[in-house]
Each structure stands twice: as structure tokens, then as C-alpha cells.
Amino acid sequence: MSADAVPTLPITRTCPFTPHAEHRKLREEAPISKVKLPNGRVVWVATSHKDIRAILSDPRFSSNRRDPNFPTLAYERPPSSNLRPMLIELDSPEHGPARRAVLGEFTLQRMNALTPRIQQIVDEHIDAMLAGPRPVDLVQALSLPVPSLVICELLGVPYADHEFFQTHSSQIIxxxxxxDVIMRSVIALMTYLGQLVGAKVQNPTDDLLSRQIQKQLETGAVDFEGLVSMAFLLLIAGHETTANMISLSTLVLTQHPEKLAAIQEDPSKTIGAVEELLRYFTIAESALGRVAKADVEIGGVTIKAGEGVFALANMANRDPEVFENADELNLDRGSRNHLAFGFGPHQCLGQNLARLELQIVIDTLFKRIPGLKSAVPFEELSFKDSSTVYGMNEFPVTW
Structure with a gap:
């Protein structure tokens, strides 16, 4: 098939709650097929839950984003950088030790210890909402500052600088x-974090970066570039994804008052509801790119060495062979086999933190402001159609 005959993969959602019809068509007609990205590049795309799990767990597929064949949705590929590869860019054998070095910071035990502080942060921001004028933009008042403040405190990044890193992170994704704009933002953020790590080497505090520095000093020298790279990834991933999930979750729950009432009456259901909301939205639907390091047969199709492949997690999470009535928002589904956090060795490091933040925000927000609703018609809401992570630009709410 010539490049001209290959269908173009649409990126923009036509509805916040529904995958694009062309994505569905691909899964139904050719679960693994070639598509053209909006930037003109031709890659493979996988759409079934089974095939995507196979791709994400197969070491013959590389996560190296610096490979010129790695699939990207950016209209322009950023120039090569001399900056240390991030954790999500590493393959085995380098990936395992690098991930294990920081994995202990995101255990359930560590998250339980963070719960009182996250609850305090959420309450303080809802206090401010209740004390201020209406309507209020939920994105700026709650969705963005809560995970931003949490990840800043976890890493030891001064929250006073949050506008700086939020501005640059939005450009990066x-x-x-x-x-050139993306690269300037990468360099600006890396420079900032380099100065921060340098300061913590001299004056450590009680935070993730300082603990990593201390562990490294006990066994040798500080891996300065490695720490900066890790901080860069955690800082961006730690607030962008959760912030967007808070806004979208709030939106859909206000659209379905009967479903909201069920978890208001029984908060024990919120844990399961969070899993369903993650599956339902799959906000990083096209973030799971790989490039084949060898010829690999998946789903009866051979992906050749050097070819890029996108794993459309939104389609995997709506796969009717795995999820009954997959297009229905069923807060009692209780399924954790969704791929909203990816799968395999690169499964999201901070998923326990994201779950905890979502649970606390949902329970607290609708308990304290039970009459919360959108302040504008649905048609006037603005969504992030040009971002790698889907979400809302703003969400005016009132009560």
C-alpha cells in the first residue's frame, strides 16, 4: 500500500466522552494496520487490548524516543539533545535499575503517609473556592494546583515556581x-532543575530528590544528570495527567447526577469509580509509542525492525472482548485491567499517587459542594485538542 493510500489517523476527539469513530473503525476492521499521522509519517497502529499488552511487554519493542523512527504526534520532531535520556526512554538493561531506584517513593505505604497532607491541600483549595466569587474556574482553582502542589512537595520543588514549570510543561506536551519552542522549554526546565538538584546536594531536605541524593552518596558519587532527568519526568507527569483527570471526572459526574449520588451515598465506591473514570477517559490515549528493534509478529501482522507503532490505549480500554458494554460509564465495573497507566515495564510509576489524589478530590469536592455544576452550557466548554494529554482548558463551575 502506498503512503497516499494509507488512512490518516485523526487525533482530535469529536466528543470528550467518546473515542473517534475512525479509531473504532480501525479496531473493527484491522486491529493492527498502517496509518499516516497528521505530520505525514506512516506508522503501525494497534487497537486491541490483547495486542497492545503484547507490544508493551515485549522487549523487542523499544521506548527510545530519540530513535528517528519513534512515532510522535508532534508536527515537528525536536532536534536531538545531549540531555540524559529520561526513564521512559530507557530500554533493558538500563531501565530496570533506574526504575527500581525510585520505585520505593511510590509504594502504597508511602502514599498512605501522604494522605493527610493531600487531604489538607484539597480542603484548603476548596475553602478558597467557597470564600471567593462565582463562577470559578475549577482548572485554576483546584484541578491544577492540587497535583502541582503535591508533586512539588514530594520532589522538593518550590511551589512558588509553579507557573514557570506549568508554562514550559504545556509547551513540551x-x-x-x-x-525549537519545545526544545527551549526543555532546556529551561532542565536548567532550573539542575540548579535545584545542585542546591540539594549542598543542603538536603526531606524530599524525594534529597533522599535519592543520599542513597547515591552512600554507594558512590551523585548521578547529577540522572537526577535532573528523573525530576524533569516526574514534575511534568506528576501534575499534567492528574489535573486533567480531575476536571474531566468532575465534568462527567455532574453530567450523570444519578451516578454521582451513588458514590456520595457510599464513599467506599469511589475507589472503583476512579478506575472506571481512568478507563473511560484514557487521557493519554496516544502516548504509548514504540519502535521495533527486530521483526515481530503481533496479531498475525509482521512489524519489521525499525518501524514505529502506536498503541491506542483508548481503543484497548473500549475493547468489547475485555469490557462488557465498554462505552458505558459503569462506576461499579471494578476493573483494574485497563491500560490508562500503560502496561509492562514502563507502566506509570506514579499511578498509586494519581489514584489517591483523584479519590480524595472526588470525595471531598462533592461532599463539601454537593450542588456543584457547570456554569456554562456544555457546548461552550473548551478542551485540549492539541495536547498529548487530553483535558479541559478551563471549567467554569458554580453551585
Missing amino acids: SQKAPA
Whole structure:
């Protein structure tokens, strides 16, 4: 099939709650097939739950985003960088030790210890909402500052600088930002974090970065570039994804008052509801790219060495062979086999933290402001159609 005959993969959602019809068509007609990205590159795309799990757990597929064949949605590929590869860019054998070094910071035990502080942060921001004028933009008042403040405190990043890193992170994950703009933001954020790590080497505090520095000093020298790279990844991933999930979850729950009432009456259902909301939205639907290091047969199709492949997690999470009535928002589904956090060796490091933040926000927000609702018609809401992580630009609410 010539490149001209290959269908173009649409990126923009036509509805916040529903995958694009062309994505469904791909899964139904050709679960693994070639598509053209909006930037003109031709790659493979996988759409079934089974095939995507196989791809994400197969070491013959590389996560190296610096490979020129790695699939990207950016209209321009950023120029090569001399910066240390991030954790999500590493393959075995380098990936395992690097991940294990920081994995202990995100255990359930560590998250339980964080719960009182996260609850305090959420309460303080809801206090401010209740004391201020209405309507209020939920994104700026709650969705963004809560995970931003949490990840800042976890890493030891001064929250006073949050506007700086939020501005640069939004550029970095934009699909339409020019390559030079993305690279300037990467360098600015890396420079900032380099100065922060340097300061913590001299004056450690009680935070993730300082603990990593201390562990490294006990066995040798500080891996300065490695710490900066890790901080860069955690800082961006730690607030962008959860912030967008808070807004979208709030939106859909206000659209379904009967479902909201069920978890208001029984907060024990919130844990399961969070899993279903993660599956339902799959906000990083196209973030799971890989490039084949060898010829691999998946689903009866051979992906050749050097070819890129996108794993459409949104389609995996709506796969009717895995999820009954997959397009229905069923807060009692209780399924944790969704791929919202990816799968395999690179499964999201901070998933326990994200779950905890979502649970606390949902329970607290609707307990304290039970009449919360959108302040504008649904048609006037603005969504992040050009970002790698889907979400809302703003969400005016009132009560």
C-alpha cells in the first residue's frame, strides 16, 4: 500500500466522552494496520487490548524516543539533545535499575503517609473556592494546583515556581508547538532543575530528590544528570495527567447526577469509580509509542525492525472482548485491567499517587459542594485538542 493510500489517523476527539469513530473503525476492521499521522509519517497502529499488552511487554519493542523512527504526534520532531535520556526512554538493561531506584517513593505505604497532607491541600483549595466569587474556574482553582502542589512537595520543588514549570510543561506536551519552542522549554526546565538538584546536594531536605541524593552518596558519587532527568519526568507527569483527570471526572459526574449520588451515598465506591473514570477517559490515549528493534509478529501482522507503532490505549480500554458494554460509564465495573497507566515495564510509576489524589478530590469536592455544576452550557466548554494529554482548558463551575 502506498503512503497516499494509507488512512490518516485523526487525533482530535469529536466528543470528550467518546473515542473517534475512525479509531473504532480501525479496531473493527484491522486491529493492527498502517496509518499516516497528521505530520505525514506512516506508522503501525494497534487497537486491541490483547495486542497492545503484547507490544508493551515485549522487549523487542523499544521506548527510545530519540530513535528517528519513534512515532510522535508532534508536527515537528525536536532536534536531538545531549540531555540524559529520561526513564521512559530507557530500554533493558538500563531501565530496570533506574526504575527500581525510585520505585520505593511510590509504594502504597508511602502514599498512605501522604494522605493527610493531600487531604489538607484539597480542603484548603476548596475553602478558597467557597470564600471567593462565582463562577470559578475549577482548572485554576483546584484541578491544577492540587497535583502541582503535591508533586512539588514530594520532589522538593518550590511551589512558588509553579507557573514557570506549568508554562514550559504545556509547551513540551503540545502536538503543535514548533520544535525549537519545545526544545527551549526543555532546556529551561532542565536548567532550573539542575540548579535545584545542585542546591540539594549542598543542603538536603526531606524530599524525594534529597533522599535519592543520599542513597547515591552512600554507594558512590551523585548521578547529577540522572537526577535532573528523573525530576524533569516526574514534575511534568506528576501534575499534567492528574489535573486533567480531575476536571474531566468532575465534568462527567455532574453530567450523570444519578451516578454521582451513588458514590456520595457510599464513599467506599469511589475507589472503583476512579478506575472506571481512568478507563473511560484514557487521557493519554496516544502516548504509548514504540519502535521495533527486530521483526515481530503481533496479531498475525509482521512489524519489521525499525518501524514505529502506536498503541491506542483508548481503543484497548473500549475493547468489547475485555469490557462488557465498554462505552458505558459503569462506576461499579471494578476493573483494574485497563491500560490508562500503560502496561509492562514502563507502566506509570506514579499511578498509586494519581489514584489517591483523584479519590480524595472526588470525595471531598462533592461532599463539601454537593450542588456543584457547570456554569456554562456544555457546548461552550473548551478542551485540549492539541495536547498529548487530553483535558479541559478551563471549567467554569458554580453551585
